[in-house]
Amino acid sequence: MNVRTAEEITSVIRTALQAATWAPSVHNTQPWSFGVDGDEIALRADSDRKLRIGDAAGREMLISCGAALMNVRLALRALGYEPQVRVLPDPDRPALLATIRPGAAVPADESARLLYAEIERRRTHRAGFTELPVPERLVETLVAEAEGEGARLTPVRSEAAIRVLAAITCAAQDVQSQDRALSLELIRWARPPGSARADGVPAEGYPRTPRRTRPHFAQRDYTHGHPWGNESDQFFSVSTGVVAVLTTKGDSREDWITAGQALQRVLLRACAHGLSAAFHTQALEMFHLREFLRQELCSQEYPQMIMRLGVTFDEGKGVRRPVTDMLEER
Structure with missing residues (x-):
């Protein structure tokens, strides 16, 4: 069963986009933008946020955008929808990295729920760790x-x-x-x-x-x-x-x-x-x-x-732009 009502579509898309914004990115540049057309999310690279010297080829930018794509996928699975993803769907539009739709309704994935719950908690650490062992x-x-x-x-x-x-x-x-x-x-x-x-x-x-x-x-x-x-x-x-x-x-x-x-x-x-x-x-x-x-x-x-x-005991505060700043007209 697919998403049926406009209200359901809007809620699912909003949740998925919010999750995407919390992806890690090089220097927290957040080098992505999104377009929404019905139940389809378009993930694009924002070249204005690319490191033109340190990342001239855009490799780190696309790794960052790939992390955002993962967050969208996890959000959809946690909500009970099978993500339908096309990566680099249009060779004529190199900035368009992926399109994602909420597909058939499926039982909510427990693993996806677990990972989804960590999206806003995850922080990048910039120091050493405690001596506590990693199993x-x-x-x-x-x-x-x-x-x-x-x-x-x-x-x-x-x-x-x-x-x-x-x-x-x-x-x-x-x-x-x-x-x-x-x-x-x-x-x-x-x-x-x-x-x-x-x-x-x-x-x-x-x-x-x-x-x-x-x-x-x-x-x-x-x-x-x-x-x-x-x-x-x-x-x-x-x-x-x-x-x-x-x-x-x-x-x-x-x-x-x-x-x-x-x-x-x-x-x-x-x-x-x-x-x-x-x-x-x-x-x-x-x-x-x-x-x-x-x-x-x-x-x-x-x-x-x-x-x-x-393992570290530090918990920093994350900062992210609002979703509205990342939406572009399609």
């Missing part, structure tokens, strides 16, 4: 979630490989910090304390004086010399956590969208079990470093995300 069985579950979406999540077990990933992340951060154009681009998405903006990285979203993990994974510098950051006690947050790399076999626009969907499914499952994630994309924004990782550590697959997973 191996949970790690296996996260690997299975990524695999179910057509991507591969590989926990990095080798200490040597972890050191390589940490070192290459620090090297990329050091190089990028010397690039004036890249630094100015980052400044655009760094929010000072008290800012009313509903996008970008808030000053409360990272510690003022973060402790170094062992080995150390460099974080982005959103402060630019200002005394910004939260005052949370980071005394126990010195663990690197579980290091993992998300890869895909190909590196097309469709692969990037797939990576985004897999990433968000992993993040929500992790959040449901008390885990947070920290992202490190600096090396993946430099072709030669990304290619080195692909050949030396990723079994020839394309690295789409480097992350750390662990």
Whole structure:
């Protein structure tokens, strides 16, 4: 049975769009827009929010949009509808990434409900983790979630490989910090304390004086010399956590969208079990470093995300633009 009344359609679409807005995105750029035509949602890339220097090809933008697509799918399943999704449906409209319709009514999926409930709770972490262990069985579950979406999540077990990933992340951060154009681009998405903006990285979203993990994974510098950051006690947050790399076999626009969907499914499952994630994309924004990782550590697959997973007691406040700001006429 399909959605029948206009009221049902409106309610379902509104819920799905609201869920989409809470997807993670690079620097919280929220690089998406939506169109609605009856019971069809069109997901589009918003090129005005693309990082034109750090993400010239739009890879991170499409990964972000893939995460938004996953949220729409989960919302529909949680409401009891089978999502009908077409990815990159029109070659003549490259900004149109997907169309989604609520299909046949089906029993509400318990797993989807669980993940859907985490959508607004999930937060990006930008520091170390506590020493509390991540259960191996949970790690296996996260690997299975990524695999179910057509991507591969590989926990990095080798200490040597972890050191390589940490070192290459620090090297990329050091190089990028010397690039004036890249630094100015980052400044655009760094929010000072008290800012009313509903996008970008808030000053409360990272510690003022973060402790170094062992080995150390460099974080982005959103402060630019200002005394910004939260005052949370980071005394126990010195663990690197579980290091993992998300890869895909190909590196097309469709692969990037797939990576985004897999990433968000992993993040929500992790959040449901008390885990947070920290992202490190600096090396993946430099072709030669990304290619080195692909050949030396990723079994020839394309690295789409480097992350750390662990337990933290910090709960930041998320900021998102209202849905009305993201709607476009079709």
